[in-house]
Amino acid sequence: MSSDVESFTAHLQSSKRILALLGAGLSASSGLPTFRGAGGLWRSHDATSLATPEAFNADPVLVWQFYSYRRHMALKARPNRAHLALAELARRNPDFMTLSQNVDGLSQRAKHAPEKLQLLHGSLFNVKCTSFYCSYQAENFTDPIVPALAIPFDASDPTTKDAVEERREMDISDVDIRLPSLKITDLPKCPECHQGLLRPGVVWFGESLPSKVLNTVDTFINDSSKIDLILVIGTSARVYPAAGYVDDARAKGARVAVINADPEDIPAGGLGDKDWFFEGDAAQIVPDILK
Ligand code: BJW
Numbered sequence: 001m002s003s004d005v006e007s008f009t010a011h012l013q014s015s016k017r018i019l020a021l022l023g024a025g026l027s028a029s030s031g032l033p034t035f036r037g038a039g040g041l042w043r044s045h046d047a048t049s050l051a052t053p054e055a056f057n058a059d060p061v062l063v064w065q066f067y068s069y070r071r072h073m074a075l076k077a078r079p080n081r082a083h084l085a086l087a088e089l090a091r092r093n094p095d096f097m098t099l100s101q102n103v104d105g106l107s108q109r110a111k112h113a114p115e116k117l118q119l120l121h122g123s124l125f126n127v128k129c130t131s132f133y134c135s136y137q138a139e140n141f142t143d144p145i146v147p148a149l150a151i152p153f154d155a156s157d158p159t160t161k162d163a164v165e166e167r168r169e170m171d172i173s174d175v176d177i178r179l180p181s182l183k184i185t186d187l188p189k190c191p192e193c194h195q196g197l198l199r200p201g202v203v204w205f206g207e208s209l210p211s212k213v214l215n216t217v218d219t220f221i222n223d224s225s226k227i228d229l230i231l232v233i234g235t236s237a238r239v240y241p242a243a244g245y246v247d248d249a250r251a252k253g254a255r256v257a258v259i260n261a262d263p264e265d266i267p268a269g270g271l272g273d274k275d276w277f278f279e280g281d282a283a284q285i286v287p288d289i290l291k
């Protein structure tokens with residue numbers, strides 16, 4: 001494994017079929033926390049423990065507060081230089097596919113070609129009805145999605161008319177900040193059946209990834225004799241099936257280039273002599289090596 005930019009660039013330039021697997025580390029420099037390691041706690045909860053159907057069934061108010069907060073933060077965040085560089089790489093290469101585990105919408109806002117962007121874990125800005133009898137799903141960028149989920153302001157801040165703009169939002173990801181106590185009837189309801197609760201259109205543990213996405217990725221990987229390169233950017237590559245795409249690409253001949261802040265976070269299959277590891281902030285490294 002090497003960290004030689006020159007040999008990487010030469011391979012990138014001669015590559016015809018390229019995959020990029022993205023994870024939360026890509027958006028870390030945009031101010032959005034990752035799942036594992038520092039920042040992976042939301043209040044006292046491990047973020048991954050809230051990303052389950054069981055958590056939603058047990059406490060839909062808490063899980064909606066978590067997702068509403070993340071929708072708000074993602075809308076406030078801006079795509080960083082790595083999102084832009086990847087979107088440009090996708091534009092330049094006809095045989096390119098990005099497999100994003102991120103749900104924050106930043107690749108879309110960096111104008112990544114939508115047909116080359118597969119959202120493995122859905123989007124914070126999709127919602128769907130939880131009723132078994134209803135198939136409602138839609139895009140939804142309203143923030144807050146319902147008034148009760150608005151981020152509260154600091155009560156000690158001035159509330160005169162002129163000072164309203166200056167008020168600070170409370171950081172409800174901090175366990176010491178009191179969460180508004182809400183009832184289930186305060187949560188977003190399905191506008192179609194008027195019965196079911198809406199839920200975020202993301203993929204939780206134990207749920208299948210969207211079949212259309214799985215089929216598209218499968219076709220890209222298996223309908224060719226060769227893949228030249230897979231970029232593995234800002235992901236711990238521990239969640240399947242996403243992580244398995246690294247091995248699938250390697251089985252099709254791909255060389256692997258990992259960009260990660262943590263030198264321990266290499267894909268489970270390891271890295272070979274012909275692969276690369278670039279250690280550091282994806283927002284800095286990705287634009288540099290994709291030049
Ligand atoms: C930086 C940086 C900087 C920081 N610059 N780098 C096979 C084997 C074993 C288990 C399974 C298996 N197949 C399926 C499973 C079960 C399960 C699974 O994988 N479990 C594992 C934990 C073992 N998978 C599933 O359930 C999937 N469904 C499925 O397979 O259905 C069929 C099935 C079901 C059940 C059994 C068998 C089959 C669904 C997975 C859904 C994952 N959902 C989440 C939540 C999405 C919604 C939301 O956002 O809330 O997706 S969990 C969470 O993890 C989220 C992420 O997309 C995903 C991956 O995390 P990611 O992006 O890698 O983040 P981190 O935090 O882990 O890593 C960040 C990295 O960035 C680190 O490496 C840092 O070092 C680095 N970094 N700052 C560069 N500035």
Ligand code: ZN
Nearest residue numbers: 129134190193
């Ligand atoms: Zn419904």
